[in-house]
Amino acid sequence: MNLINVVDEILICGGMTYTFMKILRKVEIGASVFDEEGSKKGAQNNELCEENTPATEIIASYGVPPGKMGLDIGPDTRQVFSYIISEAKTILWNGPAGVFEWEQFSNGTRALMDAVVAATAEGAISIIGGGDTATAAAKFGAVGRVSHISTGGGASLELLEGKVLPGVEALSPAPTQ
Numbered sequence: 025m026n027l028i029n030v031v032d033e034i035l036i037c038g039g040m041t042y043t044f045m046k047i048l049r050k051v052e053i054g055a056s057v058f059d060e061e062g063s064k065k066g067a068q069n070n071e072l073c074e075e076n077t078p079a080t081e082i083i084a085s086y087g088v089p090p091g092k093m094g095l096d097i098g099p100d101t102r103q104v105f106s107y108i109i110s111e112a113k114t115i116l117w118n119g120p121a122g123v124f125e126w127e128q129f130s131n132g133t134r135a136l137m138d139a140v141v142a143a144t145a146e147g148a149i150s151i152i153g154g155g156d157t158a159t160a161a162a163k164f165g166a167v168g169r170v171s172h173i174s175t176g177g178g179a180s181l182e183l184l185e186g187k188v189l190p191g192v193e194a195l196s197p198a199p200t201q
C-alpha cells in the first residue's frame with residue numbers, strides 16, 4: 025500500500041497476475057494459480073490504484089482456457105515492460121515473471137533481467153529481492169550488473185511498507201536512559 029503512493033509504475037507479472045485478472049478484470053484464468061486470501065486485498069488495491077495512478081492496464085487480458093495455466097509473460101508484455109524499465113531511475117523487483125526454472129517459460133524473466141541490466145548501465149538504481157528472483161539474476165548473468173541483490177523477498181517488501189523487521193529490531197541498540 026505504501027508503495028502505491030511513491031512509485032510511478034507497478035508492473036504485475038508472475039504467479040500473482042491471475043488473481044488480479046480474475047478479480048479485477050473478470051477474465052477466466054483456467055488452472056492458473058489463484059490466491060484466495062490475496063484476492064480480497066486485490067479489491068482494495070484496485071480502488072487505491074484507480075485513485076492514485078493514471079491507468080491500471082492488463083496487457084493481453086484475453087484470459088486462459090480451461091485446464092491451461094499461465095506460466096510466463098508474452099512478447100507484448102515483455103516489450104511494454106522493458107520500455108517502462110528503460111525509462112525508470114529506480115527499479116525494485118521482487119518475483120520472477122514466469123516459471124523461469126523451465127526453459128520454455130524463462131523468456132519473460134530473461135527479457136526483464138536484460139532490461140534491468142541495461143537500465144542500470146544507463147544509471148538507474150536497481151534492487152532485486154527474493155530467493156527465486158536472486159536465482160534468476162544469477163542464471164541470467166545479472167550479478168554485479170545490477171545495484172543490489174537480496175535473498176529476502178517478502179521481508180524487503182515489508183521493510184519498504186514501513187514494518188519493523190524482528191531481526192533489525194533485535195539488532196538495534198537498546199534505548200539509553
Ligand SMILES: Nc1ncnc2c1ncn2[C@@H]1O[C@H](COP(=O)(O)OP(=O)(O)O)[C@@H](O)[C@H]1O
Pocket residue numbers: 037038039040057094095096118119120121122123124125153154155156157158177178
Ligand atoms: N505464472 C506462474 N505460475 C506459477 N508459478 C509461477 C508463475 N510465475 C512465476 N512462478 C514461480 O514463482 C516462484 C517465485 O515466486 P516469489 O516468491 O514471488 O519469488 P521470490 O522468491 O523471488 O520472492 C518461482 O519459483 C516461479 O517459478
Ligand SMILES: O=C(OP(=O)(O)O)[C@H](O)COP(=O)(O)O
Pocket residue numbers: 153154155156175176177178179
Ligand atoms: O524470497 C524469499 O522468500 P519470499 O519472497 O517468499 O519472502 C526467500 O526465499 C526468503 O528466504 P529467507 O527467509 O531465508 O531470507
